[in-house]
Structures are given as structure tokens and as C-alpha cells.
Amino acid sequence: xxxxxxxxxxxxxxxxxxxxxxxxxxxxxxxxxxxxxxxxxxxxxxxxxxxxxxxxxxxxxxxxxxxxxxxxxxxxxxxxxxxxxxxxxxxxxxxxxxxxxxxxxxxxxxxxxxx
Numbered sequence: 001x002x003x004x005x006x007x008x009x010x011x012x013x014x015x016x017x018x019x020x021x022x023x024x025x026x027x028x029x030x031x032x033x034x035x036x037x038x039x040x041x042x043x044x045x046x047x048x049x050x051x052x053x054x055x056x057x058x059x060x061x062x063x064x065x066x067x068x069x070x071x072x073x074x075x076x077x078x079x080x081x082x083x084x085x086x087x088x089x090x091x092x093x094x095x096x097x098x099x100x101x102x103x104x105x106x107x108x109x110x111x112x113x114x115x
Contacts, residue, residue: 036088037087037088037089037092038087038088038089039087039088040085040086040087040088041085041086041088041091041110041111041112042082042083042084042085042086042110042111042112042113043082043083043088043091043095043108043109043110043111044069044080044081044082044108044109044110044111045080045081045082045083045095045105045107045108046078046079046080046105046106046107046108047078047079047080047081047098047103047104047105047106048075048077048078048103048104048106049077049079049102049103049104050077050102052076052077052079055079055103056068056079058098058101058103059079059081059098062094062097062098063083063084063094064084065084066081066082066083066084067081067082068080068081069081069082078106082111085113088110095108
């Protein structure tokens with residue numbers, strides 16, 4: 001459970017004299033850690049816009065083909081879609097273009113494909 005994980009983290013933080021593999025310290029070699037912004041992902045994005053048709057056109061111009069998602073009871077000004085797979089920093093840049101076009105980003109979640 002989450003409380004057990006928190007307890008383990010607290011125990012590890014309080015412990016002294018444990019092996020180096022169980023301590024939290026700055027590593028010497030971080031070459032094996034990849035910047036998440038360089039990873040290829042798809043992104044689930046929720047937006048708010050004044051004009052849906054205009055927003056769909058802008059999204060297509062910025063991202064190309066996306067997959068739109070719907071749900072019952074959504075606001076008329078809300079759209080949700082998943083982006084094509086691309087490098088996350090490219091997606092972030094493209095989302096900035098949306099905000100420059102008066103489209104508000106309500107939320108985003110990485111969608112990973114492990115196939």
C-alpha cells in the first residue's frame with residue numbers, strides 16, 4: 001500500500017550505516033539515465049477552446065492526425081485527443097503553439113506503448 005511505501009522511504013532516510021546501494025546520494029555516473037524529454041511517447045491531452053471547429057483545424061495543422069476521445073457530459077468547450085508518437089519535447093513545443101492560439105491545456109498524460 002502507499003502507506004507501506006512511505007514507511008519504507010522514511011526508514012531508509014533515517015537509517016545510518018547502511019550499504020551505499022540503499023542510500024540517497026548524488027551519483028557519480030548518470031550516463032545511464034535518459035532525459036524523459038528525449039523519450040518517444042504519445043500524449044493524452046485535454047483542452048478548452050472557444051470554437052471547437054477552429055481548434056480541430058489548429059490541432060491538425062500542429063500535430064497532424066490525432067485520435068479524438070469523447071465522454072458523456074463533457075463541456076462544449078472541451079476536447080480530448082491523443083497525439084501521434086513523437087519525442088516529448090516536441091510535443092511540449094507543439095502544446096505551446098496551441099496556447100499561442102488561445103487554446104488552454106487542461107491536462108496531459110504520457111501514453112506509453114510497450115509492444
